[in-house]
Amino acid sequence: MSALLSLSNLEMVFGGLRAVGGVSFEVPEKAIFGLIGPNGAGKTTVFNCVTGVYAPTGGTITFRGRPIGGLPAWKIADLGIARTFQNIRLFGQMSVIENVLVASHRVTKASLLDVIARTDRYAADDAAMRAKAMDLLAFFELDDNAGQLASSLPYGDQRRLEIARALMLDPRVLLLDEPAAGLNSAEAKVLEGQIRTLRDRFDLTVVLVEHNMQVVMGVCEEIHVMDRGETIAHGVPAAVQTDPKVLEAYLGAGHDAVTAPREATAEAPAEVLLSVMDLQVAYGGIQAVKGISLEVRRGELVALIGANGAGKTTTLKAIARMLPLKAGAVAFEGKNLGGVEAHSLVAMGIAMAPEGRAIFPNLTVRENLEMGAYTVDDRGAIAARMDEAVALFPRLGERMAQLGGTLSGGEQQMLAIARALMSGPKLLMLDEPSLGIAPVLVDQIFEAIDRIRRKGLTILLVEQNTRRALAAAQRAYVLVTGEVVLSGDAATLARDPRVQGAYLGEGVHID
Ligand SMILES: Nc1ncnc2c1ncn2[C@@H]1O[C@H](COP(=O)(O)OP(=O)(O)OP(=O)(O)O)[C@@H](O)[C@H]1O
Ligand SMILES: [Mg+2]
Structure with a gap:
């Protein structure tokens, strides 16, 4: 097989940062080729160079024997290279x-x-x-x-x-930047099949950037691994998966070991912090949430789980008053949120890290964090929380002056979570915190979430990664097409065959 696309010593430097520092690989025609690595490794930057978003500062990119580095984006698209974006760009x-x-x-x-x-x-x-x-x-x-x-x-x-x-x-090469982000395991499995079928049906060559290892290992024939702009490994999935360098930098040592679900504790129930009563939300004629009731007690971590489209994000947005309620009510600390404006919630103690991040692209990391604390007057408290944010995500500390919009996908996710914490909330709502996060860092984020909870923060978590969510939570609600079909103690739900089967899609195993 001849190389359709080849990179030789590709380099992309931004100011003092070598985002891509001399990367070389060849993508054979009709291959499904994986490009993986930790957050900020330079994967999206490679895509940006190949598609003409950036003119590389060094090295060459060759497509069908022709150098394309530095050509304008429209020209490269015309030659037959198409892509999707890590942050969804739809109208x-x-x-x-x-x-x-x-x-x-x-x-x-x-x-x-x-x-x-x-x-x-x-x-x-x-x-x-x-x-x-x-x-x-x-x-x-x-x-x-x-x-x-x-x-x-x-x-x-x-x-x-x-x-x-x-x-x-009608591309020859399709570059996919995290297509499985936000999909549950059953949906990811379907995507794997679709990627293979696409390749065969459209004679495509696919380059896949993805943090979902089930998909990467399941579908890629060859994998290139980067870390901090450099190549650290290259090979077939079986070899890459067991490479010590890859384990250390990317997968994490015990990458498949998920902490056992915690056992139910017999603590006296705390007071109810948030209660949602018979919530209904509609988009136009489509009823997305059909009467959900749930409660979150002070100090609890409660998870909302369910397949795509089950209504999890809609529920969070309705609680955060970002969507109008069709019926029902939401109360926080016993106060009905009915007449409260969305922007007043932060002052009341509710913060949200939304799906898709929604950070301010033209503000620096520091300014984004400061925006999260706009309701706080105490400069000392702000400084202390800034330090906590940096301790939680050291990468943010390295990048205080970088514009939010130029951070990598995973770095933006870290910023969204850290920003939500800056207001010192009583209730933190997290929508898919593991979205776009490298496996090794997912462990760290869940550990961090657990640490924050132990300090007394109450958390409502929406997460596609059911195993993780149930391992972290005390209680959970399972949503199916806008309704709660099961709820209860997280450890019990994790063992419930109905959770493993029908409700989350066939073949999902929570072990
Ligand atoms: N325009 C830019 N200016 C400054 N730094 C940048 C710019 N674009 C990217 N970077 C930095 O370069 C590094 C590589 O970013 P890139 O988006 O390629 O990472 P990635 O491998 O796609 O990571 P992720 O998995 O988190 O999406 C990151 O640390 C990022 O902050
Ligand atoms: Mg990226």
């Missing part, structure tokens, strides 16, 4: 099919004149593009959602929609 206010069609201007046969004059050629072309878009949507089982607003799709579906859009360009 939320456009429909699902329109989001796919926006990519078609590159491949349409109609000229500008045809378009303006709305000639037959334009009409035929338009129909062909729509048919092609529908075909791609059907492949990802999104055809029924074609007319819906993209922003109303659950996270996992938005990721699939991004892939469908990239395929509209």
